[in-house]
Amino acid sequence: MCDKKYFILNEPVSVVIAYQEAESDEEDTFKIDKGQLGEIIDQRNHALFLPGWVRIAHGPNDEFFVKMSNLQSVAEWLTENEYQAKVAAKQIFQETWLDKEKQIELIKTLEVCKWLPNTTTSGIPYSVPVYLPIGTVGKVYELAWDYEGSDDKQYWVMGIEVAGGQHYDVMYPELLKASKAFGNS
Structure with a gap:
């Protein structure tokens, strides 16, 4: 190499x-x-x-x-x-409440991505959009930087787990706008 x-x-x-x-x-x-x-x-x-x-x-x-x-x-x-x-x-290291509180509750409907296994010969998983309703409770379990060619420096992908154990990917800014810390009014 x-x-x-x-x-x-x-x-x-x-x-x-x-x-x-x-x-x-x-x-x-x-x-x-x-x-x-x-x-x-x-x-x-x-x-x-x-x-x-x-x-x-x-x-x-x-x-x-x-x-x-x-x-x-x-x-x-x-x-x-x-x-x-x-x-x-x-990267922008500007803290928000989401960086401190990992438990979230949705205050708006939120589009997230769910990864599904691919049964074709390639076997590469693919994502489908899923909409989570207001009131959904969950937690952040993973954070990754994902530029996708964007100049938006705070363009992170977060993995969230909701009640029932379902896992989804969502962009940090969208999750921040659509949620609050769980238990806060």
């Missing part, structure tokens, strides 16, 4: 979604904007499709294939410490 692993894009670069069918080719590409941070997670040295491409992680949940020669021409390579410092700089 090459020693270049972490990067920031100086120009947009064309990528392919990592989870699409193995017969994908360059016709299925779209662009990631400049200024985005990423990490090479697999050199794909024995790739049967898209040879010369690498697998990258962009945020905690997105993985793409990108042609290594294209990436090299538009990326500024970073050390791990430089990369972590740039990720931290994108």
